[in-house]
Protein backbone atom coordinates (compact mmCIF):
# COMPACT_ATOMS: atom_id res chain seq x y z
CA UNK A 498 0.00 0.00 0.00
CA UNK A 499 2.82 2.37 0.90
CA UNK A 500 6.42 2.00 -0.18
CA UNK A 501 9.18 4.21 1.16
CA UNK A 502 12.39 3.95 -0.81
CA UNK A 503 15.76 5.39 0.29
CA UNK A 504 14.06 8.29 2.06
CA UNK A 505 16.10 11.02 3.70
CA UNK A 506 15.18 14.19 5.55
CA UNK A 507 17.60 16.72 6.96
CA UNK A 508 17.16 19.74 9.19
CA UNK A 509 20.26 21.89 8.74
CA UNK A 510 23.06 19.59 9.85
CA UNK A 511 20.72 17.03 11.48
CA UNK A 512 19.94 13.91 9.46
CA UNK A 513 16.51 12.98 10.87
CA UNK A 514 15.95 10.18 8.30
CA UNK A 515 18.80 8.50 6.48
CA UNK A 516 18.30 6.31 3.41
CA UNK A 517 15.27 4.61 4.96
CA UNK A 518 13.22 2.00 3.10
CA UNK A 519 10.08 0.23 4.32
CA UNK A 520 6.70 -0.95 3.18
CA UNK A 521 3.22 -0.88 4.66
CA UNK A 522 0.97 -3.78 3.71
CA UNK A 523 -2.77 -3.37 3.18
CA UNK A 524 -4.85 -4.20 6.24
CA UNK A 525 -2.01 -4.35 8.75
CA UNK A 526 -1.33 -2.46 11.95
CA UNK A 527 2.33 -1.46 11.77
CA UNK A 528 4.03 0.03 14.83
CA UNK A 529 7.12 2.20 14.51
CA UNK A 530 9.16 2.26 17.70
CA UNK A 531 12.59 3.54 18.63
CA UNK A 532 14.39 5.70 21.19
CA UNK A 533 13.85 9.47 21.41
CA UNK A 534 15.17 11.30 18.35
CA UNK A 535 15.19 8.12 16.21
CA UNK A 536 13.27 9.91 13.44
CA UNK A 537 9.81 8.34 13.92
CA UNK A 538 7.79 11.56 13.80
CA UNK A 539 10.03 12.83 11.00
CA UNK A 540 9.06 9.72 9.01
CA UNK A 541 5.35 10.55 9.46
CA UNK A 542 6.02 14.19 8.63
CA UNK A 543 7.91 13.27 5.46
CA UNK A 544 5.23 10.83 4.26
CA UNK A 545 2.38 13.25 4.96
CA UNK A 546 4.55 16.03 3.42
CA UNK A 547 4.59 18.29 6.46
CA UNK A 548 8.27 18.49 5.50
CA UNK A 549 9.74 17.92 2.06
CA UNK A 550 12.12 14.94 1.98
CA UNK A 551 15.65 15.70 0.85
CA UNK A 552 15.84 12.45 -1.11
CA UNK A 553 14.07 9.21 -1.93
CA UNK A 554 10.60 8.22 -3.03
CA UNK A 555 7.28 7.52 -1.32
CA UNK A 556 4.64 5.62 -3.27
CA UNK A 557 1.05 5.27 -2.06
CA UNK A 558 -0.95 2.84 -4.18
CA UNK A 559 1.43 3.50 -7.06
CA UNK A 560 1.45 7.30 -6.84
CA UNK A 561 4.64 9.15 -5.93
CA UNK A 562 3.78 11.38 -2.96
CA UNK A 563 7.01 13.36 -3.29
CA UNK A 564 5.71 14.74 -6.58
CA UNK A 565 2.46 15.98 -5.06
CA UNK A 566 1.41 19.16 -3.38
CA UNK A 567 1.03 18.93 0.39
CA UNK A 568 -2.74 19.55 0.30
CA UNK A 569 -3.27 16.67 -2.16
CA UNK A 570 -2.15 14.01 0.35
CA UNK A 571 -5.44 13.98 2.29
CA UNK A 572 -7.47 13.69 -0.90
CA UNK A 573 -5.69 10.42 -1.69
CA UNK A 574 -7.07 8.77 1.46
CA UNK A 575 -4.31 9.34 4.01
CA UNK A 576 -5.12 10.82 7.43
CA UNK A 577 -3.11 11.35 10.59
CA UNK A 578 -3.12 12.48 14.18
CA UNK A 579 -0.39 14.55 15.82
CA UNK A 580 1.90 14.05 18.81
CA UNK A 581 0.59 17.34 20.24
CA UNK A 582 -3.16 17.30 19.74
CA UNK A 583 -4.18 19.65 16.91
CA UNK A 584 -7.82 20.63 17.39
CA UNK A 585 -9.80 23.87 17.22
CA UNK A 586 -10.00 24.64 20.94
CA UNK A 587 -12.93 27.06 20.78
CA UNK A 588 -15.07 24.80 18.58
CA UNK A 589 -17.27 21.88 19.61
CA UNK A 590 -16.49 18.18 19.17
CA UNK A 591 -19.10 18.03 16.40
CA UNK A 592 -17.54 20.95 14.50
CA UNK A 593 -14.03 19.49 14.81
CA UNK A 594 -15.27 16.18 13.45
CA UNK A 595 -17.05 17.92 10.58
CA UNK A 596 -13.73 19.57 9.69
CA UNK A 597 -12.38 16.07 9.19
CA UNK A 598 -14.67 15.88 6.14
CA UNK A 599 -12.86 18.80 4.50
CA UNK A 600 -11.29 16.66 1.76
CA UNK A 601 -14.71 15.93 0.27
CA UNK A 602 -15.58 19.62 -0.15
CA UNK A 603 -13.53 20.42 -3.21
CA UNK A 604 -16.26 22.35 -5.04
CA UNK A 605 -16.37 25.95 -6.26
CA UNK A 606 -17.30 28.94 -4.13
CA UNK A 607 -20.48 29.50 -6.18
CA UNK A 608 -21.78 26.06 -5.11
CA UNK A 609 -21.70 27.34 -1.55
CA UNK A 610 -23.41 30.60 -2.44
CA UNK A 611 -26.14 28.92 -4.52
CA UNK A 612 -26.44 25.97 -2.12
CA UNK A 613 -26.55 23.48 -4.98
CA UNK A 614 -28.09 19.98 -4.55
CA UNK A 615 -24.57 18.53 -4.86
CA UNK A 616 -23.46 20.58 -1.86
CA UNK A 617 -26.52 19.50 0.13
CA UNK A 618 -25.71 15.85 -0.61
CA UNK A 619 -22.12 16.37 0.54
CA UNK A 620 -23.30 17.98 3.77
CA UNK A 621 -25.75 15.15 4.43
CA UNK A 622 -23.02 12.58 3.84
CA UNK A 623 -20.70 14.53 6.16
CA UNK A 624 -23.24 14.55 8.99
CA UNK A 625 -24.03 10.84 8.52
CA UNK A 626 -20.34 9.90 8.64
CA UNK A 627 -19.67 12.12 11.67
CA UNK A 628 -22.59 10.48 13.50
CA UNK A 629 -21.18 7.06 12.65
CA UNK A 630 -17.80 8.02 14.12
CA UNK A 631 -19.38 9.59 17.23
CA UNK A 632 -21.16 6.30 17.78
CA UNK A 633 -18.07 4.22 16.97
CA UNK A 634 -15.86 6.10 19.48
CA UNK A 635 -18.54 6.58 22.17
CA UNK A 636 -18.33 10.37 21.88
CA UNK A 637 -22.09 11.00 22.28
CA UNK A 638 -21.83 12.59 25.77
CA UNK A 639 -19.31 15.13 24.44
CA UNK A 640 -20.75 15.98 21.04
CA UNK A 641 -21.67 19.62 21.87
CA UNK A 642 -18.81 20.23 24.31
CA UNK A 643 -16.11 22.77 23.49
CA UNK A 644 -12.66 21.19 23.07
CA UNK A 645 -10.97 23.58 25.53
CA UNK A 646 -13.04 22.17 28.43
CA UNK A 647 -12.47 18.48 27.69
CA UNK A 648 -10.23 16.06 29.60
CA UNK A 649 -7.00 15.20 27.79
CA UNK A 650 -8.03 11.59 27.10
CA UNK A 651 -11.25 12.71 25.40
CA UNK A 652 -9.37 15.21 23.23
CA UNK A 653 -7.15 12.39 22.03
CA UNK A 654 -10.24 10.41 21.03
CA UNK A 655 -11.72 13.44 19.24
CA UNK A 656 -8.50 13.86 17.25
CA UNK A 657 -8.65 10.20 16.30
CA UNK A 658 -12.30 10.72 15.33
CA UNK A 659 -11.48 13.70 13.15
CA UNK A 660 -8.93 11.62 11.24
CA UNK A 661 -11.48 8.79 10.83
CA UNK A 662 -14.13 11.20 9.51
CA UNK A 663 -11.88 11.70 6.47
CA UNK A 664 -12.58 8.02 5.66
CA UNK A 665 -8.90 7.25 5.06
CA UNK A 666 -7.49 4.03 3.68
CA UNK A 667 -4.25 4.64 5.55
CA UNK A 668 -4.15 6.19 9.01
CA UNK A 669 -1.02 7.46 10.78
CA UNK A 670 -1.17 7.80 14.55
CA UNK A 671 1.65 9.72 16.26
CA UNK A 672 1.98 8.45 19.84
CA UNK A 673 -1.74 7.78 20.34
CA UNK A 674 -1.23 6.48 23.91
CA UNK A 675 0.93 9.33 25.20
CA UNK A 676 -0.74 10.98 28.19
CA UNK A 677 -3.41 8.29 28.48
CA UNK A 678 -3.93 6.27 31.66
CA UNK A 679 -3.74 2.43 31.50
CA UNK A 680 -7.53 2.08 31.19
CA UNK A 681 -7.70 4.61 28.35
CA UNK A 682 -4.78 2.84 26.65
CA UNK A 683 -6.62 -0.51 26.83
CA UNK A 684 -9.70 1.14 25.33
CA UNK A 685 -7.51 2.60 22.56
CA UNK A 686 -6.22 -0.90 21.78
CA UNK A 687 -9.81 -2.09 21.16
CA UNK A 688 -10.50 0.87 18.91
CA UNK A 689 -7.36 0.38 16.85
CA UNK A 690 -8.35 -3.26 16.43
CA UNK A 691 -11.86 -2.19 15.32
CA UNK A 692 -10.49 0.53 13.02
CA UNK A 693 -8.66 -2.20 11.15
CA UNK A 694 -11.26 -4.97 11.28
CA UNK A 695 -14.57 -3.03 11.10
CA UNK A 696 -13.56 0.06 9.13
CA UNK A 697 -10.94 -1.73 7.01
CA UNK A 698 -8.30 0.97 7.55
CA UNK A 699 -4.56 0.24 7.47
CA UNK A 700 -2.83 1.75 10.51
CA UNK A 701 0.74 2.92 11.04
CA UNK A 702 1.41 4.11 14.57
CA UNK A 703 4.46 5.64 16.19
CA UNK A 704 4.33 4.50 19.79
CA UNK A 705 6.49 4.16 22.90
CA UNK A 706 3.96 2.19 24.97
CA UNK A 707 4.96 -1.44 24.37
CA UNK A 708 1.78 -2.76 26.01
CA UNK A 709 -0.23 -1.11 23.24
CA UNK A 710 2.24 -2.18 20.55
CA UNK A 711 2.14 -5.81 21.70
CA UNK A 712 -1.66 -5.74 21.91
CA UNK A 713 -2.41 -4.42 18.43
CA UNK A 714 0.58 -4.48 16.07
CA UNK A 715 0.97 -7.20 13.44
CA UNK A 716 4.44 -5.96 12.67
CA UNK A 717 6.95 -3.67 14.32
CA UNK A 718 9.73 -1.57 12.82
CA UNK A 719 12.36 -0.23 15.18
CA UNK A 720 14.16 2.92 14.06
CA UNK A 721 17.38 4.41 15.38
CA UNK A 722 19.32 7.39 14.04
CA UNK A 723 16.96 7.76 11.10
CA UNK A 724 17.35 4.16 9.92
CA UNK A 725 15.47 0.87 10.24
CA UNK A 726 17.25 -1.13 12.90
CA UNK A 727 15.03 -4.21 13.02
CA UNK A 728 11.60 -5.40 11.92
CA UNK A 729 9.38 -8.36 12.68
CA UNK A 730 6.69 -9.42 15.14
CA UNK A 731 6.43 -7.45 18.42
CA UNK A 732 8.19 -10.26 20.30
CA UNK A 733 10.97 -10.62 17.70
CA UNK A 734 11.73 -6.90 17.65
CA UNK A 735 11.59 -6.47 21.42
CA UNK A 736 14.13 -9.24 21.95
CA UNK A 737 16.43 -8.17 19.08
CA UNK A 738 19.93 -7.42 20.50
CA UNK A 739 20.37 -4.26 18.36
CA UNK A 740 17.02 -2.91 19.60
CA UNK A 741 17.91 -3.57 23.23
CA UNK A 742 21.29 -1.87 22.68
CA UNK A 743 19.64 1.17 21.03
CA UNK A 744 17.27 1.64 23.97
CA UNK A 745 20.12 1.30 26.44
CA UNK A 746 22.08 3.88 24.43
CA UNK A 747 24.85 1.41 23.63
Ligand SMILES: Nc1ncnc2c1ncn2[C@@H]1O[C@H](COP(=O)(O)OP(=O)(O)OP(=O)(O)O)[C@@H](O)[C@H]1O
Pocket residue numbers: 508511512513531532533534535536537538539540
Ligand atom coordinates in the same frame (compact mmCIF):
# COMPACT_ATOMS: atom_id res chain seq x y z
N1 LIG B 1 11.39 20.66 12.80
C1 LIG B 1 12.62 20.26 13.13
N2 LIG B 1 13.67 21.10 13.08
C2 LIG B 1 14.92 20.69 13.39
N3 LIG B 1 15.24 19.44 13.79
C3 LIG B 1 14.23 18.57 13.90
C4 LIG B 1 12.87 18.91 13.57
N4 LIG B 1 12.09 17.81 13.75
C5 LIG B 1 12.90 16.82 14.18
N5 LIG B 1 14.18 17.27 14.27
C6 LIG B 1 15.34 16.48 14.67
O1 LIG B 1 15.33 15.28 13.92
C7 LIG B 1 15.70 14.18 14.74
C8 LIG B 1 14.56 13.15 14.76
O2 LIG B 1 13.47 13.72 15.47
P1 LIG B 1 12.04 13.02 15.56
O3 LIG B 1 11.14 13.97 16.30
O4 LIG B 1 11.63 12.58 14.23
O5 LIG B 1 12.37 11.76 16.46
P2 LIG B 1 11.35 10.77 17.19
O6 LIG B 1 11.87 9.41 16.98
O7 LIG B 1 9.96 11.06 16.76
O8 LIG B 1 11.56 11.20 18.71
P3 LIG B 1 10.50 11.18 19.95
O9 LIG B 1 10.25 9.75 20.25
O10 LIG B 1 11.27 11.89 21.03
O11 LIG B 1 9.29 11.93 19.51
C9 LIG B 1 16.04 14.74 16.11
O12 LIG B 1 17.43 14.95 16.19
C10 LIG B 1 15.27 16.05 16.13
O13 LIG B 1 15.90 16.99 16.97
